[in-house]
Amino acid sequence: MTRRGSRSGLPPPLLVVAAAVMLAFAWWAVSLPPFSGLATAVVIGAGSAVALWGARAPALDRPTPQGGTTAPWAAVVLAGAAWEFAAYLQHPRDEHPTVSSLANALLDSQSARAAAFALWLLAMLRLSRR
Amino acid sequence: MTRWVTLFGYVVIAVSAVGLEVVARRSVSLATFGQAVTVALRRWPVRLVLQGGWLWLGWHLFVRVDWR
Numbered sequence: 001m002t003r004r005g006s007r008s009g010l011p012p013p014l015l016v017v018a019a020a021v022m023l024a025f026a027w028w029a030v031s032l033p034p035f036s037g038l039a040t041a042v043v044i045g046a047g048s049a050v051a052l053w054g055a056r057a058p059a060l061d062r063p064t065p066q067g068g069t070t071a072p073w074a075a076v077v078l079a080g081a082a083w084e085f086a087a088y089l090q091h092p093r094d095e096h097p098t099v100s101s102l103a104n105a106l107l108d109s110q111s112a113r114a115a116a117f118a119l120w121l122l123a124m125l126r127l128s129r130r
Numbered sequence: 131m132t133r134w135v136t137l138f139g140y141v142v143i144a145v146s147a148v149g150l151e152v153v154a155r156r157s158v159s160l161a162t163f164g165q166a167v168t169v170a171l172r173r174w175p176v177r178l179v180l181q182g183g184w185l186w187l188g189w190h191l192f193v194r195v196d197w198r
Contacts, residue, residue, distance in 0.1 A: 039193045040193050043188050044189060048185065068154065068157065068160045070166040070170070072150050073166040074166075079146075083136075083143060087136050095132045097137065100190055100191060100195075102140075103191060107191070107195075117192055120188050128177070
C-alpha cells in the first residue's frame, strides 16, 4: 500500500501543524496597528519570505496546457484593471467604490482578515512556484 | 446612481470571467483560468511582476487600512 503525500510535500500531520501556525501568525499579523512600520515589515516580510521559499522549492510537475488561447483572459483582466482605475480616479469613494474599498467592508472582522491574509500568503506561494 | 453603475461594471466583469471559465472547460480552443495562469507563470519576468503586484495588494489591504 502506498501513502499519498500532499502537494506541499509535507506529511499530513506536519501539514496540519503548518496550517495552525500560519493561521496563528495571520491572526497576529492583522492585529498590528494599521499604517505602522511594524505592520508593513510583517506583511512585506512574510510575503517576500513565502515568495523566496516558493522559488527555491522543487519545480511543480505541471502538465503543459493544451494550446487553448489565453487572449480572452487578458481582455477580462485588462477590463477589470481599467474599470478599477477609472473608479479610483473619481471621488467621493462611496459613489465610486474600488475593489479594495469593497474588500474593506468584507474584511471588517479580525477572523475574516486573518483568513484573507492566510489565503494571500498561499496565493503568493503558488505565484512563486516554478 | 454612479455607485450602482460602478458596481454593475464589477458584476459584468465577474460574470464574464465565470462565463469564460465555464466555456473554456467545455472547449479545447480556449484556456481555462488555471491554464492561462500556468502559461503566464512560465515566463520569469511575468512571475516577478505578478509577485510584486501581489505584495503591493497585500500591503494595501492589510496595512493601509484603518480597521478601528
